[in-house]
Amino acid sequence: MTQPRSFGFETRMLHAGHVPDAETGARAVPIHQSTSFVFHDTRHAAHLFELKQYGNIYSRISNPTTAVFEERIASLENGTGALAVASGMAAQLTTFLTLLSPGDEIVASSHLYGGSVTQLTHTLKKLSLKVHFVDPRRLENWEQAITPRTRLLYGEIIGNPRGSILDVEPLAKLGNAHRIPLVVDATFATPYLCRPIDWGATIVVHSATKFIGGHGNSLGGVIVDSGKFDFSSFATLADPSDAYHGLRFHDTFAHYAFLMKARVETVRDTGACISPTNSFLLIQGLETLSVRMERHVQNALRVAKFLDAHPKVAWVSYAGLSDHPDHALAQKYLPLGAGAVFTFGLLAPTPADAREKGKQLIERLQLFSHLANVGDARSLVIHPASTTHQQLSEEELIRGGVGPEMVRLSVGLETSEDLLWDLDQALEGIS
Amino acid sequence: MTASCAIRLNSTLTAEQKALFQSPDQIRNVLATARTIAIVGLSTEPQKASHFVASYLQDAGYRIVPVNPRGGVILGETVYGNLAEIPFAVDVVDVFRPSPDVDVLAATAIQIGAKVLWQQLRINNIAAATHASEAGLVSIIDACIKMEHGRYSGGLHTVGMNTEIVTARRLRSPGSAF
Numbered sequence: 001m002t003q004p005r006s007f008g009f010e011t012r013m014l015h016a017g018h019v020p021d022a023e024t025g026a027r028a029v030p031i032h033q034s035t036s037f038v039f040h041d042t043r044h045a046a047h048l049f050e051l052k053q054y055g056n057i058y059s060r061i062s063n064p065t066t067a068v069f070e071e072r073i074a075s076l077e078n079g080t081g082a083l084a085v086a087s088g089m090a091a092q093l094t095t096f097l098t099l100l101s102p103g104d105e106i107v108a109s110s111h112l113y114g115g116s117v118t119q120l121t122h123t124l125k126k127l128s129l130k131v132h133f134v135d136p137r138r139l140e141n142w143e144q145a146i147t148p149r150t151r152l153l154y155g156e157i158i159g160n161p162r163g164s165i166l167d168v169e170p171l172a173k174l175g176n177a178h179r180i181p182l183v184v185d186a187t188f189a190t191p192y193l194c195r196p197i198d199w200g201a202t203i204v205v206h207s208a209t210k211f212i213g214g215h216g217n218s219l220g221g222v223i224v225d226s227g228k229f230d231f232s233s234f235a236t237l238a239d240p241s242d243a244y245h246g247l248r249f250h251d252t253f254a255h256y257a258f259l260m261k262a263r264v265e266t267v268r269d270t271g272a273c274i275s276p277t278n279s280f281l282l283i284q285g286l287e288t289l290s291v292r293m294e295r296h297v298q299n300a301l302r303v304a305k306f307l308d309a310h311p312k313v314a315w316v317s318y319a320g321l322s323d324h325p326d327h328a329l330a331q332k333y334l335p336l337g338a339g340a341v342f343t344f345g346l347l348a349p350t351p352a353d354a355r356e357k358g359k360q361l362i363e364r365l366q367l368f369s370h371l372a373n374v375g376d377a378r379s380l381v382i383h384p385a386s387t388t389h390q391q392l393s394e395e396e397l398i399r400g401g402v403g404p405e406m407v408r409l410s411v412g413l414e415t416s417e418d419l420l421w422d423l424d425q426a427l428e429g430i431s
Numbered sequence: 432m433t434a435s436c437a438i439r440l441n442s443t444l445t446a447e448q449k450a451l452f453q454s455p456d457q458i459r460n461v462l463a464t465a466r467t468i469a470i471v472g473l474s475t476e477p478q479k480a481s482h483f484v485a486s487y488l489q490d491a492g493y494r495i496v497p498v499n500p501r502g503g504v505i506l507g508e509t510v511y512g513n514l515a516e517i518p519f520a521v522d523v524v525d526v527f528r529p530s531p532d533v534d535v536l537a538a539t540a541i542q543i544g545a546k547v548l549w550q551q552l553r554i555n556n557i558a559a560a561t562h563a564s565e566a567g568l569v570s571i572i573d574a575c576i577k578m579e580h581g582r583y584s585g586g587l588h589t590v591g592m593n594t595e596i597v598t599a600r601r602l603r604s605p606g607s608a609f
Binding site for chain 1: 434435436437438439441454455456477478479483486487490552581585586587588589590592594595596598599600601602603
């Protein structure tokens with residue numbers, strides 16, 4: 001009898017969640033492009049619907065290709081399991097809908113992707129869920145915003161777009177002390193750069209569309225549960241479910257309760273499911289994640305240093321630079337690199353001038369694609385104040401640190417000298 | 432049986448206790464060889480965890496033997512008041528009772544010649560487990576027999592859970608993962 005083996009991150013990127021099947025032995029993960037799955041018999045069908053059997057019914061709830069993606073990302077995040085959904089937005093909304101009841105409250109970082117701020121502020125309001133936004137950099141701000149109705153803490157490990165780093169460890173402890181789960185969006189880090197569960201986070205969500213997929217071809221989101229939070233007194237998971245004849249998810253599924261409920265109630269009912277083909281493409285992304293992320297962060301640091309030294313650049317906000325206020329946090333949580341998305345500001349005397357110069361820069365760039373996404377293998381550029389964050393009010397823009405002079409880059413895998421050349425020629429051309 | 436992957440998640444045990452009472456090799460061997468499983472504390476209520484486990488084990492081809500002082504019939508099987516009343520051999524005694532109750536159950540399991548004493552999730556009477564081990568039984572603690580079966584048979588995987596199994600070997604036939 002040999003000692004049981006714990007495999008490394010890269011091995012699990014390639015193998016976790018997929019055992020070649022007996023029938024075909026297919027080495028690549030097969031795409032099960034099927035809406036539905038044939039039951040063995042009527043008893044089997046009934047038991048699947050009653051959750052007394054594991055198995056596939058309909059691809060809105062589970063799918064064999066998607067299951068490989070789910071188990072693989074759970075393994076990489078050191079989670080107990082995962083649920084893949086249509087997008088990153090669906091991942092966070094599914095988490096909220098699963099854990100919260102009308103009247104419950106969230107305390108959220110104000111350093112979030114603009115679309116998330118909008119979802120939390122407006123869409124959750126329609127469901128009678130209240131959100132308190134706090135400046136995430138001071139723990140007291142979180143503590144002061146907690147009320148007896150607070151059921152969830154929410155933040156991004158690398159805040160979009162300013163690149164502030166969430167101090168996960170004390171925040172998770174604060175949550176535990178108040179019996180409130182901490183949900184962390186780790187999209188910009190990927191499990192290669194940071195695994196928030198290792199620092200005490202309860203649940204991790206991702207827009208897998210970004211670095212996980214890594215090629216800008218598929219939308220997807222994923223929710224990973226640590227399995228470590230005590231949900232025994234958490235009403236939505238501990239109380240009898242009307243949707244399953246009084247089933248108590250926590251009693252029956254223990255450390256799988258949150259993910260089971262998210263799957264068989266929330267996503268079953270919202271329909272925010274992922275396509276099996278997208279799952280396949282995201283799996284392909286995961287198989288090279290470490291190799292890509294190493295180069296992404298290497299190129300990002302080089303570009304950030306170049307811009308930092310450029311006379312037409314007022315500031316660079318990249319936690320990988322030693323003068324960034326969160327550099328120490330980045331070294332703690334992201335020792336391999338602070339991601340590949342960051343912002344910089346053009347030197348300009350007035351906000352109107354800054355906006356104009358930002359436009360000129362984007363018009364002159366030859367290699368950076370101007371679009372609303374991050375985490376592609378190609379380098380990307382955008383002006384957040386007029387695009388991704390444009391639904392936000394002036395006050396929200398200030399709170400999120402989004403100024404008119406700000407330009408956001410997602411640094412890709414091109415030859416780094418070419419990226420520097422492109423930025424240099426574009427900056428030189430600005431009048 | 433091929434080499435096992437380490438199973439590290441969702442356990443409250445120390446590494447030393449895990450090696451004794453949650454060994455993947457032992458668990459796979461129990462699941463592969465057991466046929467009859469007595470379920471102590473099986474509820475009549477269909478939505479209780481014990482009922483889920485029992486019905487799952489039936490579907491997986493095991494014979495379950497309900498043990499509950501209330502008697503009657505559950506899932507088509509006669510309910511026995513205690514382990515000693517079961518008139519045939521059982522391979523596994525699967526316990527859904529609070530940890531202090533396991534002392535007596537361990538003694539009875541040894542007495543009736545059971546091969547395995549399995550304490551379900553969050554039930555972790557180490558003294559009783561050690562007693563059973565010393566008498567030659569396999570002792571498993573703080574683990575769910577349904578989840579462990581699902582881990583190796585592929586069921587847990589279908590619902591996106593982390594089975595912690597990593598292998599490039601092709602499955603030979605359904606169930607060969609044990």
